[in-house]
Amino acid sequence: MALRADWLPALAAFESAARHQNFAHAAEELHLTASAVSHHVRKLEARLGVALFQRHARGVSLTAEGRQLADAAGSAMADVDGVLRSLHGSRDEQDRVRITTLHSLVYTWLMPRLPEFRQRHPHIRISVDTEIALTRFDEGGPDLGIRHGPGHWPGLTAHLLMDDRLFPVVAPTYPGLDAVSEPAHIARLPLISDHARQGWHDWFRHAGVHGPKLEERYTFSDSTDAMSAAAFGLGAVLARERIAQPYLDSGRLQRLPGPALTARWSYFVVYPSHRRLRPAAQAFVDWVLTQVV
Structure with a gap:
């Protein structure tokens, strides 16, 4: 016996009634009346030529055929429901942008700007991954990344987002700050460093200070922690301008004497060259590239 489309309402009513063992509860779930559910079930029984429920004073119970x-x-309905949820989830994923980048950049540069993106694109959802490991852009991975580097990665399209500069900063309340009037004096301070490719030796050489004895007393893997350490008065840190700007604007840090050193590496927006960005990801790329002044 072939399943015809006009059987589906009756089967849906029967499946709900069988699950609840109650026509009234099935009616509530399906937004029908109990008499309508009963009508569907009787229609199904008539077509099949078997009784699906035993009816008694306390309600109904399934017959062997009904079971x-x-x-x-029930199995068929669950399968259909699973597919519908999957299709709905796939549609939702079209409005999600998955980004991989540095924690320091998210915390100090990207986060303050995201409210503007939300206003422009309220339907787009953002997922940000700040794991230290260099993320691969496999299927199911991030849509795009903001990387700090030379600008050339195999298999990736890279758009220059912004350059950077390095200069020393310190908490304005650091003791004896008045005595620091030239770059050479900075070498006397406890120095804070991170794992960046350019560091204090590069900056002192650029500032014309040769052969200083440097004491890098604190080292952090993340630039945000290094900046916070300086803000708490642990010493001076060689700051990247893009990361340091919120600290300077709030007065938690101030620049020390000496020039700014142009960083060898810049920030780039990257994504796989072999696949086209989805509209939501393209919208984010178009927006973020306008955020640098």
Whole structure:
């Protein structure tokens, strides 16, 4: 016997009634009346030529044939529901942008700007991954990244986002700050460093200070922690301008004497060259590239 489309409402009513063992509860779930559910079930029984429910004063219970059909109908409904949820989730994923980048950049540069993106694109959802490991852009991975580097990565399209500069900063309340009037004096301070490719030796050489004895007393893997350490008065840190700007604007840090050193590496927006960005990801790229002044 072939399953016809006009059987589906009756099967849906039967499946719900079988699950609840109650026509009234099934009616509530399906937004029908109990008499309508009962009508669907009787229509199904008439077509099949078997009784699906035993009716008694306390309600209904499945017959053996009813149990057999209930198991099949329940399994089929669950499969359809799973597919519908999957399709709905796939549609939702079209509005999600997955980004991989540095924690320091998210915390000090990207986060303050995201409210503007939300206003422009309220339907787009953002997922940000700040793991230290260099992320691969496999299927199911991030849509794009903001990387700090030379600008050339195999298999990736890279757009220059912004350059950077390095200069020393310190908490304005650091003791004896008045005595620091030239770059050479900075070498006397406890120095804070991170794992950046350019460091204090590069900056002192650029500032014309040769052969200083440097004491890098604190080292952090993340630039945000290094900046916070300086803000708490642990010493001077060689700051990247893009990361340091919120600290300077708030007065938690101030620049020390000496020139700014142009960083060898810049920030780039990257994504796989072999696949086209989804509209939501393209919208983010277009927006973020306008955020540098």
